Amino acid sequence: MSEKLLNWDEVLIGGAIKDPGNSKNYETGSWRVERPVWNPDTCIQCMFCWVYCPDSSILTNEEGKMIGIDYDHCKGCGICVEQCPSKPKSLKMVLEAEAKGKTEEELRKEVFSK
């Protein structure tokens, strides 16, 4: 997060926020213990994950197709994996500790080749 931390005499009265919608600057992804990994090869684009995601962290393109996951905001709740109806599932949870240092492509290969 690159927000400027204001001093007590600089904050806005009553904790009001003048630039609403700034919650996207708050990176809830830092809380995550597990992360969902997506496999586009088996994904049937049913968009159940998008419907159920409580943090709007399923990324879509202009045609409304699922294109990935917003890891800045995904808290790793696992609802997307729970809802994924494809067989095998096109989303799987992986421990953050295991994902560390790996690219998305490497991780995807590792998780879905098992």
Add this chain to the structure above:
Amino acid sequence: MGKKVALTGNEAAAHAIRQIEPDVIAAFPITPSTPIPQAVAQFIADGEMDTELVTVESEHSAMSACIGAAAAGGRVMTATSANGYALMWEMLYIASGMRLPIVMAVVARALSAPLNIHGDHSDIMGGRDTGWIQIIAENSQEAYDGLIQAVKIAENKDVMTPALVAMDGFNISHAIEIWEMEDDKAVKDFIGEYKPLFPLLNTDDPVTHGAWAPPNWYFEHKMSQLKGLLAAKDVVAKVGKEFGEVFGREYGLYEAYKLDDAELVIVAAGSVCGTTKDVVDKLREEGQKVGLLKIRLFRPFPYKELADALQSAKAIAILDRVSPAGAQGGPLFNEIRSALYDTPTRAPIINYTYGLGGRDTQPIHINSVFDRLKKIVETGKIEKQFDCLNLRGEWR
């Protein structure tokens, strides 16, 4: 000049609300404050005021509705008592934290158990740390005048903090007194128009209210809030003076009654001050140097001013209308004694609890306090630091 009327304290509060004519009132009935919203509902039904009355299912909801309406940009008021005030507790912090200048009439009453609906200060003292401005009235006139001033104090741009005006249950709320009601227009002119800072209903300039603050923000916001509360001290004095200029009844942070050269001093708040003034008058006629320091502004606590006002005292008794609940004396006692620690006076200070659950406090009891103070000055000894007035059996 207003016109003299003979009405109860509750009616005084209701008329103040009618003349202030807030945008919204949300209230739930609870004895002894029920007649306030009841009278307001009648005023609205009779077309005497244009206010949205929100009837709710609890005091928690009443304060919640007030917060919502105030955040929307409205001028908002309510009234409550005792357990209803206690049920608002959580929301009182939210109102003050969001810096919403809600004004509330609190008819002070005992808290259960045992169940008791009569006057004491358990409710207001229980909420003294909620960040609200607290003004305590001695009689109906002060309750009426206080509510009008509270609007102007709470809405001051440096303050922007909710305020309550407390009056003793039954002793004031249900007793008919003669007091002066000012002209409707004069009251409206005095309080002026309210311009909210960030009204939610202003869709041209959208804002977020009630957001969360993680550990790296919360502390700063709470200290910013404290500045607003502390700023109320000067504003209370300023508005009290302005009120005097317009209506002829001037108010300060406290009232010094025959205090200038007083050696035996009682410190108290609320309706007992009327009784104490009578006793002070009688003893003064006998040549005794007695006086009363009446607390008006309890939050923010004007500790320096109060300590300065007590410098002539040789012995001080502080009356608390609340059980000390395990502390070293009642809340007023602790505040005053702490305030005096930084000053030259080392006058002995004692504490009385009185009037719990509507127990009478009569001149004879106030006389006994002055007798005790006299004895302390004569002997230089405090036999009892804490005692009770009009309790059956000796407190030990």
